[in-house]
Amino acid sequence: MASKDFYTVLGISRNASADDIKKAYRKLAMQYHPDRNPGDKAAEAQFKLINEAYEVLGDPQKRQVYDSGGGSGFFEGFDGGFARGGANFGDVFSEVLNEFFGGGSSGGRQQGEHILRQVELSFEEAALGKEISIKLARWETCAPCSGNGSKNGKSVTVCSSCRGTGFIRIQQGFFHVQKTCGTCGGEGRMITEICPNCSGKGRISVDRTITRSIPAGVQTGMRVRISGEGHAGVSGGPPGDLYLDVVVKPHQVFTREGDDLVIEKNLTLTQAIFGSTLEIPTLGGSYAMKVDPGTQPGTVRRVRGKGIANPQTRGLGDLVVRFNVEIPTRLSREQREALERFAEVSGESQENPAGGDGGLFSKVKSIFE
Ligand SMILES: [Zn+2]
Ligand SMILES: [Zn+2]
Structure with a gap:
């Protein structure tokens, strides 16, 4: 995935500062807005990119995630495919630019609002996938009136003032002036008997529980889209989407680097010296790993394909084991004697416990002499 630096984009x-970001975004969004560059594909692509950048940098929390390099980006999930950006730029766009371009088409079909929720997952849930249930209150189309706001869905009549156009034309001298119809407010229709179920709004608030599977491998900073599960549209418009911002709790044993599952493993002195076979915990199991004799502290071992699934490519990362060697801090008399014997056999004396480093000291000393 080609990743452009969002700071460069803006x-x-x-x-x-947050203010600088907003200013830069406004300026560029105005410059590249499709209305100002009709038919210009390059400008349109740039406009989408600007929106994508602002969606992240304009949100302090997401900006922090982005700055820390966590989460390669936002991915939009299951029913919507993996389209990146674009699909939801209307959100930010309408929020910030309404004042410039005049928002909201009155009267017509309108898409329902999107809903944004945060979901917190454990490390394993995020890595292996998890079915989650989200409780939310959302606007749904009123059933008795099918969303048109009139009693029994019937008594909607065409506005007599504007004959359903929503506009009134007035002659002023030589000119015709078009004005929004005051009788129907530009809707072009009149409700004679209001639906008692929704008080004429066409939508009612409903408590819902949405159950979906979060794909394996998501991480903090990713956004999952569940299309069509936002608020119902107005006047036959499509529903909005439900967006889930993923937050993954840290694990006591594992960390994650990209798609790699990373674990620090302590070896005892003798395991490091003589080698051993160890059970390394992995997600949902363990892996028997042979440790070579003479393994040094800081040694890294990698097992292909035993890491975490990438939700976009579906490839698997690696299991990465970093070895530490534990130096005992308390010794029994027997252990001490054994190690003293070891030192003796190795030709190290207690007067010169650094062993071979004694030679190093004399070399350093000789420089100053
Ligand atoms: Zn009218
Ligand atoms: Zn109704």
Whole structure:
């Protein structure tokens, strides 16, 4: 996935203030807005990219995740495919730019609002996938009136003032002036008897529990889209989407680097010296790993395909084991004697416990002499 630096996209420095970011976004969004560049594909692509960048940098929490390099980006899930950006730029766009372009088409079909929720997952749930249930209150189309706001869905009549157009034309001298119809408010229709179920709004608030599987491998900073599970649309418009911002809790044993599952493993002195076979915990099991004799502290071993699934490519990362060697801090008399014997046999004396480093000291000394 080609990743563009969002700061470069907005032409700002990495320590730009929230205000700077908003200003830069507005300026660029106005410049590249499709309405100002009709038919210009390059401008349209740039406009989408600008929106994508602002969606992240304009949100302090997401910006932090982005700055820390966590989460390669946002991915939009299951029913919507993996389209990145674009699909939901209307959100941010309408929020920030309404004042410039005049928002909201009155009267017509309108898409329902999107719903944004945060889901917290354990490390294993995120890595292996998890079915989750989200409780939410959302607007749904009123059943008795099918969303048109009139009693029994019937008594909607065409506005007599504007004959259903929503506009009134007035002659002023030589000119015709078009004005929004005051009788119907531009809707073009009149409700004679209001639906008692929704008080004429066409939508009612309903408590719902949405159950979906979060795909394996998601991580903090990713956004999952569940299309069509947002608020119901208005006047036959499509519903909005439900977005889930993923937050993954840290694990006591594992960490994650990209798609790799990383574990630090302590070896005893003798395990490191003589080698051993160890049970290394992995997600949902363990892996028997042979440790070579003479394994040094800091040694890294990698097992292909035993890591975490990538939710976009579906490839598997590696299991990465970093070895530490534990130096005992308390010794029994027997252990001490054994190690003293070891030192003796190795030709190390207690007067010169650094062993071979004694030679190093004399070399350093000789430089200053
Ligand atoms: Zn009218
Ligand atoms: Zn109704």
